[in-house]
Amino acid sequence: MKVILKADVKGTGKKGDVVEVADGYGRNFLVKKGLATIATADSVHAAQQKKESEAFHKAEEIKATKALAASIDGKTVVVKIKVGENGKVFGSVTAANVADALAAMGYEIDKKKIKMDSLKTVGSFPAEIRLMENVTSKITVTVEGL
Numbered sequence: 001m002k003v004i005l006k007a008d009v010k011g012t013g014k015k016g017d018v019v020e021v022a023d024g025y026g027r028n029f030l031v032k033k034g035l036a037t038i039a040t041a042d043s044v045h046a047a048q049q050k051k052e053s054e055a056f057h058k059a060e061e062i063k064a065t066k067a068l069a070a071s072i073d074g075k076t077v078v079v080k081i082k083v084g085e086n087g088k089v090f091g092s093v094t095a096a097n098v099a100d101a102l103a104a105m106g107y108e109i110d111k112k113k114i115k116m117d118s119l120k121t122v123g124s125f126p127a128e129i130r131l132m133e134n135v136t137s138k139i140t141v142t143v144e145g146l
Contacts, residue, residue: 001026002039073137083145093119
């Protein structure tokens with residue numbers, strides 16, 4: 001019996017796969033628990049179209065992310081913060097501060113994607129933006145006093 005999996009099933013397949021299973025296993029376990037539907041010609045075609053669509057959208061997302069990474073790479077971000085007399089920063093410059101500065105430049109980057117040390121002095125420091133797996137950009141964070 002052929003079924004289309006609605007969820008990942010250990011030992012059987014991943015979500016969206018069309019798999020051949022024993023009649024009893026398919027009817028009494030997979031379909032009954034809602035983990036699969038019985039495969040018909042129309043449903044197999046629909047599942048194939050959905051997989052192709054998801055692959056296309058994922059490729060488009062990767063392309064857009066790589067373009068964003070290329071446009072950010074090498075930029076210098078200036079963060080202004082209150083400093084004491086000897087140039088020591090009150091508090092520290094965090095990824096949230098850098099994300100806000102990037103937003104002011106027109107780049108919407110989540111603070112969790114910015115990897116850097118906490119900066120406690122005035123100067124220029126490297127930072128890395130990991131937009132997705134294997135897509136990174138390097139920027140320079142310049143800390144200036146108010």
